[in-house]
Amino acid sequence: MARINLRPWREELRAEKQQQFVVVLLGTVILAAGLTFLWKSDMESRIAYQESRNAYIQTATSQLDSQIKEIENLRRKRDELLARMRVIQDLQGKRPVIVRVFDELVRTLPEGLFYSDLQKKGETIAIQGMAESNSRISALMRRFDESAWFNEPNLTNVAAADGARAGYSQFNLSVNQQTPEPEVEEGK
Structure with missing residues (x-):
């Protein structure tokens, strides 16, 4: 092989x-x-x-x-x-x-009365003044009631005035002021 x-x-x-x-x-x-x-x-x-x-x-x-x-x-x-x-x-x-x-x-101010101080807070007006008599203060409050611009007068103090204003009454009053609605004329 x-x-x-x-x-x-x-x-x-x-x-x-x-x-x-x-x-x-x-x-x-x-x-x-x-x-x-x-x-x-x-x-x-x-x-x-x-x-x-x-x-x-x-x-x-x-x-x-x-x-x-x-x-x-x-x-x-x-x-x-x-x-x-x-x-x-x-x-x-x-x-x-x-x-x-x-x-x-x-x-609204009657004869024989005058304001010495006015202050407004919100819608309330605080008034200080002098009056010849208490009846003048009452007349002022009635006029405020009758007025369309004021309501709810509130008398807080009445006292006899001292010094040069002897014979007068000093008062403190507050009243709310409101705006009356305008008058609507007839025929319109």
């Missing part, structure tokens, strides 16, 4: 297969590294995109916050202006009322 040496051929085949295995292994490692690099790059780009969106949202939120503060300031200023306008309108509306109240105080 002939002697055939198959070892070098097997060794060459084994070396070739080992070389193919190394090439496939290196290819797989390179492909895995490439895929890992691509995946990592994609994730980094997605993270960067999300961070840019978050930054945009934060910027927009800060702009909206500043606009909200500006709107609140404008609303506060508007409310202050409206309050001032209401005060001015109230003053404009009450200006003739005050004149009428003083006019009515003079109209």
Whole structure:
């Protein structure tokens, strides 16, 4: 029988297969590294995109916050202006009322009586004055009752005056001020 040496051929085949295995292994490692690099790059780009969106949202939120503060300031200023306008309108509306109240105080004042102090708190007018007699004080109270601008006169104190006003009675009186309803003209 002939002697055939198959070892070098097997060794060459084994070396070739080992070389193919190394090439496939290196290819797989390179492909895995490439895929890992691509995946990592994609994730980094997605993270960067999300961070840019978050930054945009934060910027927009800060702009909206500043606009909200500006709107609140404008609303506060508007409310202050409206309050001032209401005060001015109230003053404009009450200006003739005050004149009428003083006019009515003079109209109700009987002869032989004068006021020394007037103070108004809310709708109540506190009056201090001097009268020649108690009947003049009674006449003043009746006139207040009859007046459309005053009601509920309340006499709190009557005393004899001292010093230069001897013979006079000093009195303290309070009366509520009211604004009468405007008269409706007939035929309209």
